[in-house]
Amino acid sequence: MKEKKILTSDAAAELVKSGDVVMVGGFMGCGSPPEILSSLEKAGTNNLTLVCNDAGWYMPDKGMVNGVAPLVLNKQFSKAITTHIGLNSEMQRQMLSGETDVQLVPQGTLAEKIRSAGCGLGGFLTPTGVGTEVEEGKEVIEHDGKKYLLEYPLKGNVALLHASVADKAGNLLFARSARNFGPLMAMACDLVIVQADKIVEIGELDPEAIITPSIFVDYLVQTVNAEGK
Amino acid sequence: MEYKPNKNVIAKRIAGLLTDGSVVNLGIGLPTLVGNYVPEGVDIILQSENGFIGLGPVPEKDSIDPFLVNAGGSPVTMIDGGCFFDSSMSFGIIRGGHVDYTVLGVLEVDQDGNLANYKIPGKMVPGMGGAMDLTVGSKKVIAATVHFDKKGNSKLMKKCTLPLTAQKEVDILVTDVGYFEIKDGAFILKETFAPYTADFVKENTEANLIVAEDFKQVEIV
Numbered sequence: 001m002k003e004k005k006i007l008t009s010d011a012a013a014e015l016v017k018s019g020d021v022v023m024v025g026g027f028m029g030c031g032s033p034p035e036i037l038s039s040l041e042k043a044g045t046n047n048l049t050l051v052c053n054d055a056g057w058y059m060p061d062k063g064m065v066n067g068v069a070p071l072v073l074n075k076q077f078s079k080a081i082t083t084h085i086g087l088n089s090e091m092q093r094q095m096l097s098g099e100t101d102v103q104l105v106p107q108g109t110l111a112e113k114i115r116s117a118g119c120g121l122g123g124f125l126t127p128t129g130v131g132t133e134v135e136e137g138k139e140v141i142e143h144d145g146k147k148y149l150l151e152y153p154l155k156g157n158v159a160l161l162h163a164s165v166a167d168k169a170g171n172l173l174f175a176r177s178a179r180n181f182g183p184l185m186a187m188a189c190d191l192v193i194v195q196a197d198k199i200v201e202i203g204e205l206d207p208e209a210i211i212t213p214s215i216f217v218d219y220l221v222q223t224v225n226a227e228g229k
Numbered sequence: 230m231e232y233k234p235n236k237n238v239i240a241k242r243i244a245g246l247l248t249d250g251s252v253v254n255l256g257i258g259l260p261t262l263v264g265n266y267v268p269e270g271v272d273i274i275l276q277s278e279n280g281f282i283g284l285g286p287v288p289e290k291d292s293i294d295p296f297l298v299n300a301g302g303s304p305v306t307m308i309d310g311g312c313f314f315d316s317s318m319s320f321g322i323i324r325g326g327h328v329d330y331t332v333l334g335v336l337e338v339d340q341d342g343n344l345a346n347y348k349i350p351g352k353m354v355p356g357m358g359g360a361m362d363l364t365v366g367s368k369k370v371i372a373a374t375v376h377f378d379k380k381g382n383s384k385l386m387k388k389c390t391l392p393l394t395a396q397k398e399v400d401i402l403v404t405d406v407g408y409f410e411i412k413d414g415a416f417i418l419k420e421t422f423a424p425y426t427a428d429f430v431k432e433n434t435e436a437n438l439i440v441a442e443d444f445k446q447v448e449i450v
Contacts, residue, residue, distance in 0.1 A: 028302025086355025
């Protein structure tokens with residue numbers, strides 16, 4: 001099987017272009033690729049649309065800054081599609097002041113929008129958000145006596161993910177709760193770049209244990225500082 | 230009668246409602262305390278919406294695993310038999326009706342079972358995270374809150390004023406004063422927690438309130 005190219009994190013960050021829709025794996029930073037994000041912060045690429053579960057931790061007084069938070073602080077996102085920004089006061093400030101267009105989406109809906117894009121579906125019906133602000137501007141469809149919102153798929157240009165182990169073909173394992181949105185985003189983006197803590201030879205991974213198949217992955221980045229979260 | 234907020238009473242009573250073998254999602258904050266009071270002989274499976282079942286206790290400082298966090302991003306552990314999955318599976322479990330109880334903190338809850346807990350327009354916008362899916366999808370939704378806000382207003386409202394997290398989804402409300410079911414446009418008082426009485430609740434509630442036929446005052450110890 002063909003091997004995927006292994007890039008430095010700086011080279012990987014250069015593949016992200018201004019204006020891109022960037023999907024970043026992770027849940028409160030757990031599952032976000034720290035070294036690729038750090039290079040992207042350094043590159044300063046802006047006018048990006050962020051798709052991520054949350055905006056990471058931004059509580060500098062407690063020494064808690066992770067995930068996409070430094071890029072939020074750097075104003076690299078002009079738009080964010082996310083579920084929760086409660087632990088990032090800067091993202092809340094940018095939303096309330098109108099500096100960043102933040103769209104809050106229910107977490108299950110965000111997951112399914114991404115999954116739909118990756119699975120070739122035109123959308124789905126969910127009961128989540130019926131009778132709330134989430135319903136505004138959406139089609140309500142009644143089926144079997146129950147109301148649902150019609151939600152559309154969400155595609156991205158680039159996915160930035162963090163795997164625990166990759167083989168050189170790009171098959172991925174994720175560490176424990178760091179899996180979250182990773183496998184879904186890998187299917188929904190044109191370009192998929194994965195920071196892997198360990199890269200092994202093709203054939204070393206148990207095919208029954210692989211979580212994300214290699215065909216979704218374009219580039220690998222070997223983690224330099226494995227202690228980093 | 231003097232009111233003193235007591236979050237542990239709320240957590241203890243909710244823990245007593247959970248049935249053996251049930252799948253439970255506990256929200257961050259007050260609901261997390263429920264896990265400390267599950268009675269002996271009741272074996273529940275905790276679901277964590279960031280992607281696993283089998284959520285265990287908080288780890289010792291020296292055994293923190295940065296890749297094992299709860300839905301609040303804080304380090305946790307997993308009990309034997311637990312397993313991990315992605316966010317689509319996690320919310321499939323939630324929306325699909327495979328979670329028996331979800332316990333959530335609330336900003337507001339009303340007699341129709343409406344719930345608001347994700348946004349104060351213009352002031353605070355934490356976002357809904359998984360709360361909208363959890364309230365819509367779980368078999369039973371248990372709202373947990375202190376009985377009075379900081380200004381002394383009862384949290385039992387006729388109608389929520391904040392943007393809703395979910396419409397008519399709350400089944401049970403447990404405060405530090407009593408345990409209520411929400412049904413047919415009213416709070417049904419099932420229990421008060423000593424020293425509070427049904428009269429105390431009646432005097433302090435503007436929303437529709439019905440004292441259940443099998444109402445009792447109980448001692449939460």
